[in-house]
Amino acid sequence: MIIKKYNRETLLRFYREMKRVRGFDTKASELFTKAMIAGNIHTCIGQEATAVGGCLALNPSDFIVATHRGHGQCLAKGGDPGMMMAELFGKETGYCRGKGGSMHIANVDIGILGANGIVGAGIPIGVGSALASKILKTMEVTLVFFGDGASNTGEFHEALNMASAWDLPVVFLCENNKYAVSVNIDRVTKVKDIAERAKGYGIPGVITDGCDVLAVHETVKKAVKRARAGQGPTLVEAKTYRYHGHYEGDPQVYRTKEEVLEWKNRDAIERLRKEIIEAGFALEEELAGIDKEVKEEMEAAVLFAQNSPYPEKKEVMTDVYASDNERGVAR
Amino acid sequence: MRQLNYSKAITEALREEMRRDEKMIIMGEDMGVMGSVFGLTIGFMKEFGAHRVIDTPISENGFTSVAIGAAMRGLRPVVEIMYVDFAMACYDAIANQAAKVSYMSGGTLSVPMVIRTPAGAGRRSAGQHSQSLEAIFTHIPGLKVVAASTPYDAKGLLKSAIRDNDPVVFIEHKSLYFYDAKCDVPEEEYLIELGKADIKRAGDDVTIIAWSQEVIHALEAAAQLAEEGISAEVIDIRSLVPLDFDTIRNSIIKTRRAVVVHEAVKRGGYGGEIAAQISDELFDYLDAPVKRVAGSNVVIPYSPALEDKIIPQTGNIVATVRELLHGGKNAVFTNAV
Numbered sequence: 001m002i003i004k005k006y007n008r009e010t011l012l013r014f015y016r017e018m019k020r021v022r023g024f025d026t027k028a029s030e031l032f033t034k035a036m037i038a039g040n041i042h043t044c045i046g047q048e049a050t051a052v053g054g055c056l057a058l059n060p061s062d063f064i065v066a067t068h069r070g071h072g073q074c075l076a077k078g079g080d081p082g083m084m085m086a087e088l089f090g091k092e093t094g095y096c097r098g099k100g101g102s103m104h105i106a107n108v109d110i111g112i113l114g115a116n117g118i119v120g121a122g123i124p125i126g127v128g129s130a131l132a133s134k135i136l137k138t139m140e141v142t143l144v145f146f147g148d149g150a151s152n153t154g155e156f157h158e159a160l161n162m163a164s165a166w167d168l169p170v171v172f173l174c175e176n177n178k179y180a181v182s183v184n185i186d187r188v189t190k191v192k193d194i195a196e197r198a199k200g201y202g203i204p205g206v207i208t209d210g211c212d213v214l215a216v217h218e219t220v221k222k223a224v225k226r227a228r229a230g231q232g233p234t235l236v237e238a239k240t241y242r243y244h245g246h247y248e249g250d251p252q253v254y255r256t257k258e259e260v261l262e263w264k265n266r267d268a269i270e271r272l273r274k275e276i277i278e279a280g281f282a283l284e285e286e287l288a289g290i291d292k293e294v295k296e297e298m299e300a301a302v303l304f305a306q307n308s309p310y311p312e313k314k315e316v317m318t319d320v321y322a323s324d325n326e327r328g329v330a331r
Numbered sequence: 332m333r334q335l336n337y338s339k340a341i342t343e344a345l346r347e348e349m350r351r352d353e354k355m356i357i358m359g360e361d362m363g364v365m366g367s368v369f370g371l372t373i374g375f376m377k378e379f380g381a382h383r384v385i386d387t388p389i390s391e392n393g394f395t396s397v398a399i400g401a402a403m404r405g406l407r408p409v410v411e412i413m414y415v416d417f418a419m420a421c422y423d424a425i426a427n428q429a430a431k432v433s434y435m436s437g438g439t440l441s442v443p444m445v446i447r448t449p450a451g452a453g454r455r456s457a458g459q460h461s462q463s464l465e466a467i468f469t470h471i472p473g474l475k476v477v478a479a480s481t482p483y484d485a486k487g488l489l490k491s492a493i494r495d496n497d498p499v500v501f502i503e504h505k506s507l508y509f510y511d512a513k514c515d516v517p518e519e520e521y522l523i524e525l526g527k528a529d530i531k532r533a534g535d536d537v538t539i540i541a542w543s544q545e546v547i548h549a550l551e552a553a554a555q556l557a558e559e560g561i562s563a564e565v566i567d568i569r570s571l572v573p574l575d576f577d578t579i580r581n582s583i584i585k586t587r588r589a590v591v592v593h594e595a596v597k598r599g600g601y602g603g604e605i606a607a608q609i610s611d612e613l614f615d616y617l618d619a620p621v622k623r624v625a626g627s628n629v630v631i632p633y634s635p636a637l638e639d640k641i642i643p644q645t646g647n648i649v650a651t652v653r654e655l656l657h658g659g660k661n662a663v664f665t666n667a668v
């Protein structure tokens with residue numbers, strides 16, 4: 001069993017991180033339903049293993065490019081849940097000081113090069129980060145998250161082509177949750193596996209079980225190692241599933257309750273919980289203790305967001321430009 | 332003083348900045364081995380290496396986005412979009428990504444990059460290689476837009492654009508690459524601040540506002556008008572965003588008449604924006620409506636016989652100024668007086 005390769009500390013970290021991701025998005029979903037946060041919320045409940053398994057394969061100095069369904073990716077890369085929640089609330093204390101919202105959490109200091117509201121657009125931006133690493137000879141790896149929907153954009157193909165042609169230190173992690181909003185990937189794509197597309201670019205394409213955090217982690221770790229060694233990119237496809245709709249409030253006419261239930265039965269958090277207990281790494285009560293801590297952490301994050309001030313009115317005109325902002329917006 | 336033409340001045344700006352800042356890179360189609368289709372980067376790959384002068388595949392949206400990612404990480408990419416028309420193939424990268432990163436990240440990220448792009452008609456290249464699309468960029472907050480008309484301005488403005496911390500769309504009129512006239516370009520380093528207009532010719536009777544190649548037509552028109560006793564002031568705005576409205580204001584307070592000239596299609600052109608700003612702020616100073624001399628609202632035709640008809644020429648500017656000063660049967664405003 002793969003779990004034997006890991007020590008208790010690491011396994012509990014995986015468990016805690018996945019619980020944090022689910023805890024954050026469960027809160028976000030609740031708050032959205034209560035109309036306490038505005039805009040659009042795309043939760044990644046069900047996809048925790050890809051965010052956590054992927055990000056924990058990176059060094060703190062590495063980079064990620066997140067997606068519109070990216071709360072988990074940002075949290076797992078070191079994002080502070082309070083500042084993230086404050087961003088969802090549109091508060092001054094948010095990562096983007098309330099100017100980006102749920103889909104645009106960015107912080108270069110912790111290696112988050114932003115998420116993207118344009119599906120697929122982040123993929124070549126991640127390749128650009130990898131190009132910078134190569135030119136600057138720093139060799140940080142960039143992990144690019146995207147979904148099955150994005151694999152049908154031109155950017156995906158242009159980006160994979162350049163990254164492979166130039167042997168850039170980048171890992172493409174496709175979270176294939178089967179649906180681009182409502183459209184099943186099988187209805188709009190001939191190849192069975194997105195990983196197969198790697199062949200077209202002369203790079204490895206690997207399929208991994210997106211409901212198994214350790215499987216995702218092993219696969220991404222190998223790809224990261226390869227990237228850092230200057231051997232070029234890898235396309236990883238994780239088969240996963242989102243339990244909620246594309247957005248909160250999605251009527252989900254495109255899938256059955258049975259299908260959702262089938263995937264919930266393969267839940268990555270439950271799976272790891274069982275494996276940890278069965279292998280004797282921790283007791284049920286210890287995991288329950290983590291659950292409690294995470295719950296408190298997320299409640300504190302919401303409280304922080306709620307108690308934070310909104311940005312001042314004058315803030316609306318700042319940051320359009322990084323330099324000479326005033327004249328740029330005036331005329 | 333030493334003289335250079337337009338393309339040599341741009342080449343010199345690029346070379347000096349490449350030598351000055353090792354974080355600058357050049358990317359685009361045919362930029363390396365070939366030295367760009369207009370020959371502006373010949374020898375660059377040899378001097379700076381293939382890792383800094385990058386031949387890209389024909390993936391405009393892809394490589395522009397790659398440059399954005401590299402810029403976020405601290406490089407200073409100068410991307411060439413071979414023809415501005417092709418920028419429509421990467422408008423997402425320019426308008427939704429580069430332009431918005433600073434604001435949407437609350438200022439925690441920035442995109443210090445330049446998108447150099449040859450534009451303009453007159454080369455018999457037809458509708459997909461001849462447009463002037465500056466208004467499409469000026470409409471997007473977060474972009475700076477520059478269009479130089481002289482070798483001196485091109486060099487000084489491009490160097491400033493490269494050092495700027497925001498995405499700058501730097502539009503080069505490709506007819507100017509082949510324009511014979513050279514001008515004084517000092518060998519010593521100089522910069523021209525973005526957002527500063529230049530009065531290319533002083534005058535008292537009318538203000539002609541132009542940019543890019545139309546500045547040359549405007550100056551020719553001003554010379555012809557002088558022979559008729561009309562004193563025209565020619566303002567080259569040089570930078571469309573930010574716009575130096577102070578220079579425009581001061582001039583119009585003096586002349587009380589304004590003509591805006593651009594090669595781009597008149598409908599939705601940047602001339603309409605300038606005319607609106609003048610009307611908003613300077614209505615009481617005006618003796619006549621603000622006039623626009625601009626490209627026809629058509630696709631740029633191939634045939635030389637047709638292409639020359641739709642691009643504003645010196646004669647169109649002269650005629651419009653005459654109408655403004657003397658009235659005439661085609662001058663709309665005469666009915667309103």
